[in-house]
Amino acid sequence: MALPESHASRTRATMAALRLSLLTFMADPQWLVPSMIAPVIFGLVSFELFRGEGPYFLTYAILGAGMMSMWGQTLYGSGWATGQDRVFGTLEPTIQAPTPYLYVVLGRIVWNVAAGLLGGLIVYVVVVVAAGGPPALPNPVVFVVLFLFVMVTLASVGVVFAAAYVYTRYAGFIQNVGEFAFYVGTGCMFPVILLPFWTNPIALLFPPTWALDALRYLSIPGYVGFGWGWQWDLVGAVGVTAVYAAIAGSVFHRVERHVLESGNLSDY
Amino acid sequence: MSDDPAIEVTNLTRVFESRKGFLFREVERTPALKGVNLSVGNGAIFGLLGPNGAGKTTLVKILSTLLLPTSGTARVLGHDVAHEAEWLRPRIGLVLGGERGLYNRISGRENLRYFADLYGLPIAERDARIREVLERVDLVSAADRRVEGYSRGMKQKLHIARGILHRPSILFLDEPTIGLDPKSARETRKLVRSLVSDGVTILLTTHYMFEAEELCPELAILSRGQIVAKDTIPGLRRRVGGDRTIEVDAYGFDDREMAQLRVLPGVSKVASEEFGPRMRLTLRVRTEEVRPDQVAAMLPNHPELTVRERRTSLEDVYLDLVEEEAT
Numbered sequence: 001m002a003l004p005e006s007h008a009s010r011t012r013a014t015m016a017a018l019r020l021s022l023l024t025f026m027a028d029p030q031w032l033v034p035s036m037i038a039p040v041i042f043g044l045v046s047f048e049l050f051r052g053e054g055p056y057f058l059t060y061a062i063l064g065a066g067m068m069s070m071w072g073q074t075l076y077g078s079g080w081a082t083g084q085d086r087v088f089g090t091l092e093p094t095i096q097a098p099t100p101y102l103y104v105v106l107g108r109i110v111w112n113v114a115a116g117l118l119g120g121l122i123v124y125v126v127v128v129v130a131a132g133g134p135p136a137l138p139n140p141v142v143f144v145v146l147f148l149f150v151m152v153t154l155a156s157v158g159v160v161f162a163a164a165y166v167y168t169r170y171a172g173f174i175q176n177v178g179e180f181a182f183y184v185g186t187g188c189m190f191p192v193i194l195l196p197f198w199t200n201p202i203a204l205l206f207p208p209t210w211a212l213d214a215l216r217y218l219s220i221p222g223y224v225g226f227g228w229g230w231q232w233d234l235v236g237a238v239g240v241t242a243v244y245a246a247i248a249g250s251v252f253h254r255v256e257r258h259v260l261e262s263g264n265l266s267d268y
Numbered sequence: 269m270s271d272d273p274a275i276e277v278t279n280l281t282r283v284f285e286s287r288k289g290f291l292f293r294e295v296e297r298t299p300a301l302k303g304v305n306l307s308v309g310n311g312a313i314f315g316l317l318g319p320n321g322a323g324k325t326t327l328v329k330i331l332s333t334l335l336l337p338t339s340g341t342a343r344v345l346g347h348d349v350a351h352e353a354e355w356l357r358p359r360i361g362l363v364l365g366g367e368r369g370l371y372n373r374i375s376g377r378e379n380l381r382y383f384a385d386l387y388g389l390p391i392a393e394r395d396a397r398i399r400e401v402l403e404r405v406d407l408v409s410a411a412d413r414r415v416e417g418y419s420r421g422m423k424q425k426l427h428i429a430r431g432i433l434h435r436p437s438i439l440f441l442d443e444p445t446i447g448l449d450p451k452s453a454r455e456t457r458k459l460v461r462s463l464v465s466d467g468v469t470i471l472l473t474t475h476y477m478f479e480a481e482e483l484c485p486e487l488a489i490l491s492r493g494q495i496v497a498k499d500t501i502p503g504l505r506r507r508v509g510g511d512r513t514i515e516v517d518a519y520g521f522d523d524r525e526m527a528q529l530r531v532l533p534g535v536s537k538v539a540s541e542e543f544g545p546r547m548r549l550t551l552r553v554r555t556e557e558v559r560p561d562q563v564a565a566m567l568p569n570h571p572e573l574t575v576r577e578r579r580t581s582l583e584d585v586y587l588d589l590v591e592e593e594a595t
Binding site: 009012013015016017019020023024027028088089090092093094095096097098099104257260261262263265 | 282284285326329332333334335336354357358360362364366368369370371372373374378381382383385386387388391414430
């Protein structure tokens with residue numbers, strides 16, 4: 001009798017979900033558009049928009065188009081996959097399996113981060129090829145690490161969204177309402193500091209806001225963000241991400257209990 | 269094998285709540301199970317029959333830890349489904365069947381591999397076990413094809429393969445042959461029988477009386493959220509008044525004739541039904557003393573009379589009990 005009590009079993013469930021995401025991706029050509037084709041278009045449009053806008057226009061172009069390519073997939077991909085589980089009727093057998101559903105979601109998150117990074121990489125290559133050379137980055141190693149961390153912050157919010165998809169079949173409605181507000185409000189499109197002041201405290205409730213501000217501080221000399229520098233932004237991002245991770249663990253446990261009470265797992 | 273029941277349900281209720289309206293939301297409560305008591309022994313197929321909406325799937329979902337009861341207790345393999353789901357889930361197999369519930373864009377084998385990993389099947393034996401269950405449900409040749417190309421019967425086989433993949437001690441089969449062609453349905457029943465010989469306890473819900481009669485030594489009838497009968501098939505026949513049925517057809521019977529038949533020794537029940545201009549009397553008969561020719565002799569004024577005798581079917585039992593409960 002298989003008893004998946006150990007961490008090894010949970011890791012296997014996460015790897016299995018990652019593998020399933022990859023197989024599903026390869027089986028469905030529609031994903032080529034947001035994952036491979038859209039980043040090329042975003043990169044070219046962004047390059048043309050920012051061309052000649054100061055010495056760091058390449059960094060602006062890469063950050064703007066890169067985030068546009070990555071954020072949606074990383075933030076909502078896992079929730080969307082859970083919504084698909086409802087539509088396919090696979091949510092019931094997956095919840096009925098002994099591994100907590102959170103570990104399945106984590107596997108999907110890993111996949112979506114990887115797919116998002118691929119989009120970011122495509123943007124980078126497109127912009128660099130269009131410009132004829134790479135951008136001047138003051139600290140390229142820290143930039144790469146921070147770039148990866150931005151993905152982690154998006155993923156941490158994505159887990160909470162995935163819980164909403166388990167909780168209710170109407171999660172897609174919540175996502176559609178919040179999608180653009182979140183995109184603008186966390187600074188994916190442009191620095192949050194450009195928005196009205198009252199929006200700033202709300203924006204700081206989300207980990208990507210901190211991480212994106214840190215990324216801009218690091219890569220664009222003279223950037224004026226929240227004013228406390230990239231190191232404190234990073235501390236804030238780590239703290240808020242940790243809070244989201246803790247919330248996600250607790251929320252998933254409660255949500256699983258709730259859906260067993262309400263009996264809506266097969267609704268779609 | 270343990271003498272403890274595989275399933276024990278006590279005063280189980282389940283109420284579903286749904287909300288209506290937008291601003292002023294009204295809560296509508298629909299009771300699906302109303303105080304169900306049930307005990308199922310180990311190592312056999314137990315049938316659960318009932319009309320649509322009787323609560324069969326609700327009961328199966330509670331027993332397989334997919335739904336929490338509103339009140340009462342349900343124990344499977346001696347463990348409470350509401351509080352010991354973690355212990356139970358690796359030991360339970362669930363087959364809900366139908367067109368949904370599978371990843372259609374990937375192959376049958378990949379579907380099984382995914383769930384084998386979720387169930388923590390040891391990696392060393394995973395692929396061999398997948399081959400074994402694919403052979404068992406006769407899906408080896410289609411194993412590497414996408415599920416979206418499978419027929420309904422093949423999907424049902426894949427559902428069953430997934431249900432038994434982790435070698436559960438107890439398997440819940442919810443209407444496993446619904447929508448299948450006769451050949452696929454027969455193969456599925458053969459497969460179900462073979463699982464019992466492996467020592468798996470099976471709880472099977474079905475609408476098909478012949479299927480229950482063929483597979484289940486013992487069964488329960490669930491109607492409007494309550495168990496109205498639980499017994500072996502001969503026991504259920506006795507309960508509705510006999511294992512023989514005499515059907516008498518003619519162009520109408522008067523009350524006197526029906527009263528005469530009712531008081532015949534050995535006749536436990538006389539029911540009447542109209543078929544266009546003709547009327548059918550159905551007599552449940554307990555003893556061999558009542559013979560068709562004797563009944564015909566009591567109805568001399570009907571030259572067009574037809575009388576036939578048959579064994580009381582499970583369908584007769586089912587309809588009698590469900591109607592009795594409804595009235």
